[in-house]
Amino acid sequence: MHSIIYQISNQPISKEEHIGVDHIEAGDMTSLDYAYESSEEERKENIRCLVEHILPKEMFSLNEDGETIVYQSGFAEWRKSYLDTIHTRMADINEENIMKWVGPAYQLQKAILNPLCTDALFVTDFSNGYGLAERSRELMTIIGNLEIGDKLYVGAVFGYHF
Structure with a gap:
């Protein structure tokens, strides 16, 4: 299967700071062939x-410019909805299914690490052309600190196979 890797920061990313296609490491719960x-x-x-x-x-x-993303609003509402999802996933866990291979505990873990429920990966921590491709949690943590009008800057964008 294929998806996209986005290099994103709340600071401008120069061309020299773009990560290299061969210098991406896979983060937690990611598979990157x-x-x-x-x-x-x-x-x-x-x-x-x-x-x-x-x-x-x-x-x-x-x-x-087609490369800069501007925050409008809505994080507080999204966060409440996300918390509801976490509570629902937690409520699904019981003694019988806690150790089930792809059961409710695993679904909770996925929801925590990937709140956007996407196959896209995000590189928010990078230096010297290297970066760690992760699920959406770190990106949403950055977004949680934005104010209306703040920008996210997109650096390198790659396809990937998993």
Whole structure:
């Protein structure tokens, strides 16, 4: 299966700071067989997809440059909904299914590490061309500190196979 890796920061990312396709490590609960470059056109389309389909609806808008994402609002509402999801997943766990291979405990773990429920991975911690591709929790932690009008900057965008 294929998906996308996004390098994202709340600070501008220069071309020199873009991670390299061969310098991406897989984070917790990620499977990364290989990553591959995408064309500039695919990159722009993947950024648009991030705003319109992966991030919570109407929380962000795409800046005119097609690369910068502007926070609109909505994190508090999303966080409440996310907490409801966590409570529901916790309530599903009992003595009989706690050790089940892909049971409710595993579903809870996935919900905690990947609150956006997406196959996309996010590199929010990077330096010297290297980065760690993780599920969406770290990205949502960054978003939780944004104020209306703050921006997220997209660096490298790669496809990957898992």
